[in-house]
Amino acid sequence: MAWFKEDRTEPATPKRRTEARKKGQVAKSREIPTAIIILVASTILYLYGYYLNNTLIAFSRQFWAHANSMHVSPLYLDHAGRYILQALSWALSPLFIGLIFVCLLTNYIQTGFILSADPITPRLSRINPISGLGRLFSLSAFVELLKSILKLFVIAYITYRIIIHELPHLPALSTLSINQIISYMVRISFNICIKVGLVLFIIACLDYLYQRYQYEQNLRMTKQEVKEEYREREGDPKIKARIRSLQRQIARRRMMQAVPKADVVITNPIRLAVALKYEHKKMVAPEVVAKGAGLLAERIKQIARAHNITIVENEWLAQILYKTVEVGQTIPPTLYKAVAEILAYVYRLKGKRL
Template sequence: MICSAIFTTSWPVWEDYNHTKADFRLSGSRAWVFNNFDLQLFSGEKTEDATPKRKQEARKKGQVAKSIEINAVFVILAAFFTLKMLGPVIYSQLEEYMVLIFSNLVKSDLTIQAVQILFFDLSWVIAKTILPLMFAISVIALAVNFMQVGFIFSPQILMPDLSKLNPISGFQRLFSKRSLAELVKSICKVAVIGYFIYRFALINAAQIPKLISFELIDSLKLASTLIVDLVFQIIAVMFVLAVLDFLYQWWEHNQSLKMSKQEVKEEYKQTEGNPQIKGKIKEKQRALAMRRMMQQVPQADVVITNPVHLAIALQYDKTMTAPVVVAKGQDFLAQRIKDIARENRVVIVENKPLARALYPVVEIGEPIPPELYQAVAEVLAHVYRLKKRLS
């Protein structure tokens, strides 16, 4: 009676799209089927990891996981390491130039030619002292960027974006979750680095009064030593913070690229094609292949069966190195092959072991394997004798 009420109701019955679960509620002679819909498809919630295509498109736009802190750490390290290595050379060159200038400047007239010579000498000294430092910083900065994101050429970043001039959008970016995270990171970085500077100052507080009693050169050496030691300690702390920042940037980048299930489906349709259309195409391709296969059955010399479930049609002539399978099938298709064979007077031979051996190893259009030559030859010899007797 319940089944009759369900199927005879005049109310519409909605079938579940994935045929999994349904909640039946009966009220008198009427029944409704409430389906378990995936509400995430309608909410647009981004819960799926980004596809390779989405990541590639983001990369083309310059959207990659990158930590500026790592760049800053290695640039500062390169600068101070270069200064520590080339410091004595830079100091001696500057010293020679200053001595030359102040010793000759008072002895010569300040003419245009003298000013030009002075300018060229100063440029040459600056080039010899500054260019190695700038070169080291540039090489390290490019190398660190390349290690983080690889080679990227994105002209879209250079294109003007008028939406960035919108004050409302700028205000939203200013108070966004990303801006808040950057503020928290900056505060933590300043606090940690400030603590280590304070700690270094306490440890080396006894060295600072010595700068007053030392000569100028000795004071500069001591000050430079203290500064370099402090900088390398700060760099070590900043490196740990930079690694944590890179991990956060990588996580935040992946979160920003996440997709909803509907976006994944739409992308799949764009790249692979509509699954329904592809299914129809494959169905037509199978139908055409089936039709071509059935057209080859009348040309076969023999159809080997087991006898109900399998049927394999073989063809052989003197131009072939071995008999070729022109058609095969099981169950309904096997019955269809046998029907066509009977209509065209193709000999049907029942041989269960041979049929079971041929069906899984030979595809349509392929010759039989050598290990089955003798068994097939016996069948073909029987067929030829039979045809000769009938003729």
């Protein structure tokens, strides 16, 4: 199976999920709205049935009360048809409004707000017979078939059990009035719908978990896809490394150009060099204008000698400055005394004043 899945071992990235959502690809179960609609419709009809029954009876009485005076004509039939539709619309509007609201709510809870034209965009692949056969014999089609069979079995079994349970009561219906018989049938129908709806809701919850699993599996990516996405987002690592290298070279070149302006270069004898500059009218404290280790330290010392910059060996101070102060920063107050002593020594050599 790994060959068919193209080694999609990596979980989907946020970008992959966002792109899938824009295309209308989300994890949801179509069974959940169906089950909830059955439950809600049954409950509304059961609770609303008395009012609906009285409304329809009143409408029928009003309609047939004028049967003897009816003059059948196209105009009369038009008015009668509109009257019937209006009466039925008012009577059934709570049911329709409730079902529309429930349908929208159940889909929103599953997926949130999503608006995409991609699922209805015409594509040749959707009318390709080969692709159609592939979908027909796919795992998803097999699962849908099993769900359909299971739902039919549930409906048939629950209906059968309830009818078998009510069979002993059927002979007594002959002694009841029409309204009592209708009430009895409504109660039995409501019982069937509620039990069917509850079982279908359980199936729908299991289906949602399966759809969620399938959605995650379909979104999985190969290692190569993850690398390509990272490259698109962050840039090619080789190019980025080259850019960082060039930036370091430019920074190093600027740093070396600042060494001739330094007042002193503090070193430890082996591998470190830190160049300091201080202008008492412009700076609150001495500033590190260059620093380096190894070959870079040697280069700083060479430039310092070439421009008659005093080099002072102080292993402790060189290490502290190199580790704690970046190029372009002033020294911390804790080092003022140590650096001031060195600058005083340098200025005495050059005849300057601190």
